[in-house]
Amino acid sequence: MIRQISLFILLAVSLSCNRPVKEIPLEGQWDLCLDSISDPKTIRPELLNFSMTVGLPGTLDEAGIGYPVKADTVLSRKAMLHLQRAVSYVGPAYYRRSISIPAGWRNRQISILLERVIWESTVWVDAKRAGSRHSLSTPHEYDLSQFLTPGRHTLIICIDNSRKFVISRGDMAHAFTEETQIKWNGILGRFSLKANNNDHIGNVAVYPYFAGKSISGKIGVSGTENGKSLIVNILDDNGLMLADTILAVTGPNTGFRLDLPRGIKPWNEFNPRLYQVKVTLVDEQNDAMDTCTTEFGFRDIAANDRHLTLNGERLFLRGTLECWMGFGTKIEKQVAVEIVRELFQQQCIPDQTVVACLTHVIVAVIQIDAPF
Secondary structure (H helix, E strand, O other): EEEEEEOEOOOOOOOOEEOOOEEEEEEEEEEEOOOOOOOOOOOOOOHHOOOEEEEEEEEEEHHHOOOOOOOOOOOHHHHHHHOOOEEEEOOOEEEEEEEEEHHHHOOOOEEEEEEEOOOOOEEEOOOOOEEEEEOOOOOEEEEEOOOOOEEEEEEEEEEEOOOOOOOOOOOOOEOOOOOOOOOOOOEEEEEEEEEEEEEEEEEEEEEOOOOOOOOEEEEEEEOOOOOOOEEEEEOOOOEEEEEEEEEEEEOOEEEEEEEOOOOOOOOOOOOEEEEEEEEEEEEEOEEEEEEEEEEOOEEEEEOOEEEEEEOOOOOOOOOOOOOOEEEEEOOOOOHHHHHHHHHHHHHOOHHHHHHHHHHHOEEEEEEEOEEE
């Protein structure tokens, strides 16, 4: 009996659209206030005393900010089970910075992205609360369109890394523990403001089916629907058109299915063949309003009896952590291990830039552990 299993394949599928986006990076020095007894739901953050500064993206541990931790110098089992921190801070930390919105962003959809935090974030613009998010393994994103107009604004972000609810016994969940990545406070990964047209492509999800030589997908569109269409093109790695279709936008999500010509190549760790889906949003006059391009590989993964298969062939996983990783050919093993450890111990999905940089360097099959 064959049952389908879920694996993430590095370089096989691009998880975000590759397109030019108006963006303001937020890395740099931020004012900092530590107030572990405050309640982000009721506090007036403009009254806080921001007496320190810290660099973001980054963590308070990296900056040496927090309460000193006495190291356990006895080589006991307990001491060897987790990292030994120099400083520690658990609770709400407030980060403040002045930002400038350009005139060209007027009447645009403006969002802020915090790629990874622990555990809860809250955002204020000019002392007005924009909302809260909590997640250990997905980005925190806010729509700030109603708060940001061209000109200067004060942005305050609270990161609360205290436990929000019990997700494991003895705080042993991989995304909230001292055993692997520590319970850091800060913001890591992508950290920026982005502006989009009100009518734009939000996301493109692609589901390849190698045995059936076809793909299906779902396209998310923000804005109004009247008279808009989606042009979908499937391209090979040389830019040759393999299939195309035109879809009417009938709602926030539009599905499609396309059969591809015979001769398409599967993806595997030895021959990581990639294809592209190019989606263009057009108005009634067929003028392009937005374009999104994402990559994918044809791979069908299954469990056949006690064996994993990739496109019908036996799949062998091997790596330094026993059961979680398999390497392809001609790989600098140590580089691969360090890159993957950095990406996934922080529970981060690699973005398009990382994927592009690694395409010709590393090929790996990864089964991601859940954060809980």
